[in-house]
Amino acid sequence: MFSTVLVANRGEIARRVIRTLRTMGIRSVAVYSDADRDAAHVREADEVVRIGPAPAAESYLSIPAIIQACRESGAEAVHPGYGFLSENVDFARALENAGIVFIGPSVDSLHAMGDKIRAKQHVEAHSVPTVPGIAEPGLDDDALLRAAESIGFPLLIKPSAGGGGKGMFAVESMADMPAALASARRTAASAFGDDTLFIERLVRNPRHIEVQVLADQRGNTVHLFERECSLQRRHQKVIEEAPSPLLTDLPRGAQIRERMGEAAVNAAKSVNYVGAGTVEFLVSHENPDEFFFMEMNTRLQVEHPVTEEVVRVTGERLDLVEWQVRVAAGEPLSIRQEELSIEGHAVEARVYAEDPASGFLPSVGEVFEFRAPAGAHVRSDSALDGPGSISANYDPMISKIIAWGEDRAQALATLDAALAETLVFGVRTNIDFLRGLIARTDVREGALNTNLIDAAGQPERGVPSEADLSEIAHAVSLMAPTAPRHSGGWTSPWKLGDGWCLTGATRAPHVVLDIDDQVRRVSVPGEQEVSVVVVLPHPTDPSTVWAHGASGTFEIRKLTRTEAVARSRAAKARETSAGNPEARSPMPGAVVSIAVQDGDTVTAGQTLVGVEAMKMEHSVVAEVSGTVKILVSMGDQVSKNQVLARIEAAA
Structure with a gap:
């Protein structure tokens, strides 16, 4: 067994791997970029090595930097986590040449399955069903356009x-x-360093079901049953669960589960796979007997905890x-397929630093308060263990909240309660969106498909309930006044807003709050007997508070009377305006495309500039017509x- 293992990753997966290494008595080495100098995974490792500046290409994606970190720390093996270099053939080969063990599959397996085109061609040769399309190396745009005409629409690039x-x-169309x-191509080149594309027929309303496999160096391979990952947004998983409710509810579900598991094992064996991997299938909701191979992920998956929570080996849990680590060290797999069983149901929700009501744009900044949920049958795998930074350089996932139940309904109820306890102040998150999603009737009934979230459109921004708002107003009223103080150190009574007046009568005190650009005048209630809302002032902006209650999490600014009047006038001006002549970036990031030139005439709605952050590209469009x-x-x-562009409106 290894004595020292380097974890070539960051965030929650680095912390999760370090936790297991500590349990196994193995010394852990963390790597970090300048952006992660104070990150939780850095504090928890036995040794740390700096690998470069904040950009991933110069740190976590730098093969020479990781190899050098192994030499400095004496690491005998590297666990890559997921993302970054976890499926990179050149990285695995470089480790092999340096005499360092890659905790993952062989170079040959990575080569066969790490490229979707090769993988599809490979499994087709082993009688695994695949989606109709064209998957050949080196296809340029002209070739893909010609193929699209023969395959037909809708298509998936x-x-x-x-x-x-x-x-x-x-x-949807050739146009x-x-x-x-x-x-x-831009996204693929930026995220993976390879802009090769292929196309296949888009299966409408499919279900995404994947099978976890585990294999040793002696050819022993088992499957650990399936996970359902059909709740996705723009092909990015949001909620995952095990087992699949589709197969659980179907009378013939056990037979389909067995067939799918056998197909996954055969796909893994066909490339002499070693370690943990996942074979992903598209399954027709209408005809679940029909499933298609999509790809094999040759690494640990983000959603692996739900498998760990429900799979039992002769009644005991397992740690993937x-x-x-054991398989990479040469130990045989002591698990037989007949010893494996499923107990209960588990659901995982991915908590992202993003703003669902603004098109799920990434939210970058400092988290000044973080509280993870606790309790029976709740697991939290988090990048943070307290205050921390959300950087535009990396994926915006903050945490994974996993809940187990004796059945699916109980697991969903436990997950909802856990999400309600999860508190993140400083950046916007998708927690309220997640709670709304798992409360939907179709989700509760297991009627899932990969288009369900996108078909619902952009979610509306939540508002505090009257009960929460009352508690927020009371808490805000007790905070230090933001009005200017006189030189003598006292605050003018005219600025306190406590309801006092010259006649001796007392009006109910109130506060004026800006809640997502909506100005609310709220009466301040008397002393609260029981407070269930958490309200904290922002550490660098005392006029701003963050509040978390039963109705959600909110960033709220306490306004002076002058500010309230100005906000009201600005809102009315926006209502009567034809649009903003200034095109502004909705998030911090890098300019990756410019669709027009100075002096061009543009129309409202036309794309001007593309901005990318956290591997997400957003198109900035013109709100008015004119010269740009x-x-x-x-x-x-x-x-x-x-301001990225300015438009002089047409006369």
């Missing part, structure tokens, strides 16, 4: 390298193909990371609300 749904685009291909002036260049780093 997919990058050959990488995963996680990045760079995948659904296309949309050129722009979609261009965007897909532990088995990854571009104020940025390709590659520029821009801040949130920075």
Whole structure:
């Protein structure tokens, strides 16, 4: 067994691997970029090595930097986590040449399955059903456009390298193909360093069901049953669960589960797979007997905890990371298929730093308060253990909240309660969206498909309930006044807003609050007997508070009378305006495309600039028609609300 293992990753997965290494008595080595100097995974490791500046290409994606860190720390093996270099053939080969064990599959397996085109061709040769399409190396745009005509629409454009749904685009017509291909190539090149694309028929309303496999170096391979990952947004998983409610509820579900498991094992054996991996299938909701191979993820999956929570080996739980390490060290797999069983149900929700009501844009900044849920049958795998930073350089996932129940209904109820306890102050998150999603009737009934979230459209921004708002007003009223103080150190009674007046009568005190640009005048109640809302002032802006209650989490600004009047006038001006002539960036990021030139005539709704952050590209469009002036260049780093272009409206 290894004595020292380096974890070539960050965030929650680095912490999760370090936890298992500590249990196994193995010394852990963490690596970090300048952006992660004070991160939780750095504090928890036995040794740490700096690998470069904040950009991933110069740190976590730098093969020479990781190899050097292994030499400095004496690591005998590397656990890659997921993302970054976890499925990179060059990285596995470099470790092999350096005499360092890669805790993952062989170079040959990575080569066969790490590229979607090769993987599809490979499994087709082993009688595994695949979705109709064209998957050949080196296809240029012209070849893909010709193929699209013969395959028919709708189509799905997919990058050959990488995963996680990045760079995948659904296309409904030939007219949309050129722009979609261009965007897909940009995203694939940026995220994976490879812009190779292929296309396949889009299966409408499919279910995404994947099978976890585990294999040793002696050819012993088992499957650990399935997970359902059908709740996705733009091909990115949001909620995952095990087992699949589709197979659980169907009378013939056990037989389909067995067939799917056998197909996954055969796919793994066909490439002499070693370690933990996942074979992903598209399953028709109408005809679940029909399933299609999508890809094999040659690494640990983000959603692996739900498998750990429900799978039992002769009645005992298993640790997938532990088995990854043992298999990589040459130990035989002591698990037989007949010893495996499913107990109960588990559901996982991914908590992201993003703003669902603003198109799920990433939310970057400092988290000044973080509280993870606790309790029976609740697991929290988090990147944070308290205050921390959310960087635009990396994926915006903060935490994974996992709940177990004796059945699916109980697991969902436990998950909802756990999400309600999860508190993140400082950046916006999708927690309220997640709670609304699992409360939907179709989700509760297990009527899932991969288009369910996108078909619902953009969610509306939540508002505090009257009960929560009352408690927030009371808490805000007790905070130090924000009105200017006189030189003598006292505050003018005219500025206190406590309801006092010259007649001696007392009006009910009130506060004026800005809640997401909505100005609310709220009466301050008397002393609260029981407070269930958490209200904390922002550490650097005392006029701003963050509140968390039963109705959600809110960023709220306490306004002076002058500010309230100004906000009201600004809101009325926006209502009567034809649009803003300034096109601003909705998030901090990098300029990756400029669709127009200075002096061009543009129309309202036309794309002007593309901004990318956290591997997500957002198109900034014109709100008015007129002549455009571009104020940025390709590659520029821009801040949130920075003006990217200005339009002189047509007369």
